[in-house]
Amino acid sequence: MDSNNLIKQIDFIKEIDKIKYIQRKTKLFNSDRNENDAEHSWHLAVMAIILAEHSNRTIDILKVIKMVLIHDIVEIDAGDIFIYDTQKKHSNTDEERIAANRIFGLLPKEQSEELIAIWEEFEAGNTDEAKFAKSMDRLEPLLQNISNHGGTWTEFGVNYDKVYEKKKVIKEGSDTIWNYAESLIEESVKKGILNRNS
Template sequence: MEFSDLHRQIEFIREVDKLKYILRKTKLFNSNRNENDAEHSWHLSLMAIVLADHANFEIDLLKVIKMLLIHDIVEIDAGDTFIYDTEKNHDNTVEEREAARRIFGILPEHQATELIAVWEEFEEQQTNEAKFARAMDRLEPLLQNTSNQGGTWNEFGVNYDKVYSKKKVIKNGSETIWKFAEQLIHESVANGILKK
């Protein structure tokens, strides 16, 4: 590996530090402080390690962890879109693709190519790894909102139908975790922290 590659890698490491400044709408467990994207990515990665046995299928756990660590890096340029945003679609956008090319493009070509491919795989949601990674991405905010007595659901007027619709993709990655998540959603309605 050339010394110039090291310079590009260090530049990338400096650039992605900006992820720590991207605030999400969800709050930390039992807290009023917003989570940042770096905390979110770390937490999802650890969740994947702990919950991997519940995947619907055999998964390459290292690939899942890579997906979870890089899936929101594009938000450095594109910003965080709230999953329940009524004006901007949360699905992949042109801005996110441009951000992926710019940010991962800082790296040496072989690494940039690999990470863009992993990011695209997560976005396309076709592989077992991407489905399980998405399950983690949808589970964490559910746990946060239930720990915060409705948290962003109440703050932004999000109802049961919207939550259920967004969370049901958990099932694609883990039937077991989906049953648990579905129970949490119903309990949240019963406890009055999620409106029907």
């Protein structure tokens, strides 16, 4: 056993406990309590396992699970950026890159490089695994907002066009899930929980 590796791994495990304190704007299903990043990542991992059959392509499900479990760890340092934020773009920022290097850098070199590569692959969104992982990342808050009668859409005045633009990424990972999600978006407009106007 490499005791030096073990110490580094334990340090990483302690550090990522902080993700439990990162509050998201989205609230839990049928709730007024904000979800935290740890809950979000766990939920995406289970969703990926359950919904994998709907992926457009054959995927390495273990890699997808790794992606969704680690994709928001950088928010320990960089903070959560609301997907509909009009001031700051919800994408790979310099702050997130610095955070990834610091946090994953706590691990032994081989594991550090692997997780940084997986995080980068998710952020780039070009592989089949990343596309499916991003589908899960966009589907969960859609379902949450619908369960909360508009949720963050209502709270922050987010209209149909913005929701549709952000959610259509789902199609890259799964046509089947996108068809379902699109129908939910349209139904939300009909029910008056999503406004077509700004």
